[in-house]
Every structure is written in C-alpha cells, then in structure tokens.
Amino acid sequence: MRSLLPYLREHRGTLGVVAVLSLLGSLTTLAQPLLTRDVLDGLQAARPVGRTVALLVTVLAAVALLNALRDYLLQRTAEGLVLTARRRLTRHLLRLPIAEYDQRRTGDLLSRVGADTTLLRAVVTSGLFETVTGAVMVLGAAGAMLLLDPVLFLTAGGGLALGLSIAVVFSRRVRPASQEAQARIGDMTSAVERALTAARTIRASNAEQREAATVEAGAEEAYRAGVRIAKLQALVGPASVAAIQGAFLLLLGVGGARVANGTISVGDLVAFVLYLFFLVMPLGQALHAYTQLQTGLGALQRMHDILDVPAEQDAGTAAVTSGPVAVAFDGVTFAYAGAAQPVVRDVSFAVAYGTRTALVGPSGAGKSTLLQLVERFYDVTDGTVRVAGVDVRDLPRQVLRAQLGYVEQEAPVLAGTLRDNLRLAAPAATDAQMLEVLDAVNLADVVDRAPEGLGAQVGEGGVLLSGGERQRLAIARTLLAAPPILLLDEPTSNLDARNEVALRQAIDTVAHNRTMIVVAHRLSTVVDADQIVVMEGGRVVATGRHADLLETSDLYRELATNQLLVA
Structure with missing residues (x-):
C-alpha cells in the first residue's frame, strides 16, 4: 500500500472530489429506506404522502x-x-544497467509493462474506492439498523459476521496467488517473444511444433495459476451468499413475529430490510473489491521488483578536455557478473586523436567487450578506461556517449522508417543530410526504390532489408551523428566486396580528423590502420602496424595466413 501512495498522490485532487461524491451518494442512498418507511406509514395512516x-x-x-x-x-x-505507471516503468527499463538485460527475459519485462500495469486499474476502480465507499455504506446501514431495532440488528448481524470472516480468510490468499499468476504470464510472454523473433529460423528447422509446445506449456502454467485464483475468489461468493440468505430468512421470521406482536410497524420492517440490502450489496462489493485490491497489489509488487533495481547512475561531474590521447586503457580487467574468469585481463594501450586502431584476434578474445567498456555499458573490474584523459566513470554518461559513435556487431535496426532510424542519434538532421549519408554508405537505392523515400518502412528488426543493408543503415545512423570518436564492431561483416569498398570509402571520408577503434575480421579493414592491437584470451599479445606484425607476431601472421582475416 505504501508503494501505491505515490501513484495516488498525483491524482489527489480528483480523488478528493470522488471521495466527496461517494460520501454524498452514500448519504442520499441511506436516506431512501427512511423515506420509504414514511410513505408506507403515511399510507397506512391515510396521511398525504405526495x-x-x-x-x-x-x-x-x-x-x-x-x-x-x-x-x-x-x-x-x-x-x-x-x-x-507505464511511463515510470518504461523510463526505468530503458535506464537499467545493461547487465540486467543479460539476466532478464524480454517477454517478462514486456508483461510487467503491459499486463501488470493494467491490473492497477482495478486497484482504483474495483479495489480501493469500492472498499472505502462500501465501508461507509456498511457502517451507515448498520447504524440505521441498530437505531431501528437492536434485536433485528443482532439477529442479522451474526450471520453476516460469520460469512464475512470466512470470505476475508480466503481473500488474503489472493495476492500471493496473483503474483504467481502474473509471473507465469511473464514466462509465457517470453516464450512467445522468443518464437516470434526467430520465426524464420524456427520454420527452417522444422521446429514449429516444439516451439508451440513450449508456448503451450507456459500457457498451461498460466492457466493453472489463474484457476487457483478463481478457486479462491469462488469461495468468497458462496460464503457471502450463504450468510446473506441465512440472515435474510432469519430476519423475516423474527421481524414478522415482532410486527405481529406490535413491537415494530410494517414500515419499520420494510426499512430494516432495505437497510439490510444496502448493507449486503456494498459488503459483497467490498469483499470482491478486496480480492481485486490484492490482485492489483500483487502486480504492483512485480513492477517494483524492477523499479527497485538501481538504474544507471550519472553522478559524474567531469568535463571532456582536449589532449593527444582520445581513448586509453590502463591495466583494464573485466569479468561479467557471476563469471568465474575475466574476459579481459590487464589490457593497456592508447589511441591517439585522429588515428585508426584495429582490434583483431580469435573469437572470444575480448575485442567487443573493450568497446562496451568505453561506452560504459559495463564498468571495469579493475584498471581505468579514459576518454580525453578523463576516467569514464567520472564523466556523466550523456556527456561521454555524446563523444562516441557506436555500431554494434549485430547492427540492430529499429522497427519504423528509414527516417526514424537515422534520426535516432541525430534528431535534428535534415532530409538532405540523411540522403547524403545514405548515399555515402551505398544505400541510396533503398530510398530510390521505395515510393515513400525516407518514409519507407524497414519492418520489425529491419526484416524488409537485407543483412548488409541493415548493417549499412546502422553505420549511416552513427555517421550522421558525426561524433569525434567512432567505435565500430566488425562493420563490414555482412557486406559483399562491392559494398565493402563503398563503406570503407565512406568511413575514410568521415574519419578525417576523427578517432576510430574498429573490431576487424577482414584484412582490408586492418592494413591501413595506424595501430593494430592483437588480442588472445582477453590479453593484448602484440601491437603495431600491419607490416611489422607480420614479422613479429605469430598469431597475427597465422590469422592472416589462414584467412581468418579475410582479404
């Protein structure tokens, strides 16, 4: 409930009006039995009742x-x-440390933003205020019944109290069951997300039935969890109904006898019965609302499981300065959370301003990890990464990343248009600038063949583009932002020879007076580098230029000779 208060506080003005309207509605409702009694008594006594x-x-x-x-x-x-709730959760999700995405399933995170936040609606509409207004009605009706006839009040109240006690006991078990149900829905959503994301691979592998079975298993778990909640909620209803029916029948018997002996009038009995209904209806609503409240609070707990994870902190206050060295690694060691061994070990080298450094080595050598450490997707376990002479941990992340242009190895493309993708890193870019950078990476034909031009859709994950086009679009997006330092993770891995030449020319053009660190696997990308850093097993085993390394580094020579670096 304490976690719910900040959400309610934002709407406290409207909720105050709702509270006043609810109170007025309850008071006018409670006046109806008394007015009905006066009408009946007036008719019985032949008085005017107009x-x-x-x-x-x-x-x-x-x-x-x-x-x-x-x-x-x-x-x-x-x-x-x-x-x-959705705004808060979405903003927090986008600022979680990258390590959290490594450990969590995308489908479960989507479920928290979609399904869990939807359940909060019931907390307000069917939970919190129905509980409060129901309590007002119950107290008002009970007070009026007590004033009308204490004997009838005790007669009806005993049965209702028993039913209420049973219902509350079952309702208290709803929240943990709801949390379990939402967790199972998250598991199922994760399975669906995985299957849809890899739809082509699944069909090519004839794995539709197996993947469908996985999703169905998750759906069955969600079904069983939902049935457990339904059982608990179903037990609340019969207990309430049995108590109400018993109290009503007992009331008719005792009330009829008291009317017969002249203790109360027919109008008093009718008013009492009406008050019993006014007590029972909000009592039933309050019990239902209580279970809804428990369900919503269970969903809120799942949301706060994410919101309580600290977001990326941006406490740095240093400023970027000028100097001869753009990026420097000083004794850098890094291990992923829970990993037994570091993936980068005691790495030290410097990249001068305006130069190009290529990182080469076998798969798993730690090359891509170094780029991610520069971006501060992860923080070093030991040592220091410096940009412009400043420890990256001392720079505000926005300031740091404004200096960097990063193209990932998988070259992700966002669903939307070409324009949407290009403006991701350069929101103020004009159409002319976008067309220029697309032409530079040999993507002008993509614009020309689409009637919509820059408004052409690229599909989910860029599925309407080829692999090479996706990679070139990702590179164009980075080049358009024109940062002083470019980090390129295997930028030509999906390109044919013709497009590779075009892209190299584009990179050469924009690289003028810029610093580049390139994770390379093709000899053509390496030979012109000002510095080549050879890595193996997370360590730097050699540095130098292409011709020198052919003479001094057995590993580099082996990579080149065996075409692991493709000419």
Missing part, C-alpha cells in the same frame, strides 16, 4: 447523478494511474 414521494424520487435521481459523475472521474483517474 411531498415524501417527490423527495424520494429526487433522492433517487440525485444518487444516479452522483454515482455517474463519481464513476467517470474514478475511471479517468484509473486510466491516468495506469499511464503514470
């Missing part, structure tokens, strides 16, 4: 109007609360 009937009709209309306005404001507030 004014009382008019007042009763007015009260009924007022209750309908108050409740309609209250429900609208409550629904609007609930939608606003869901919007606030």
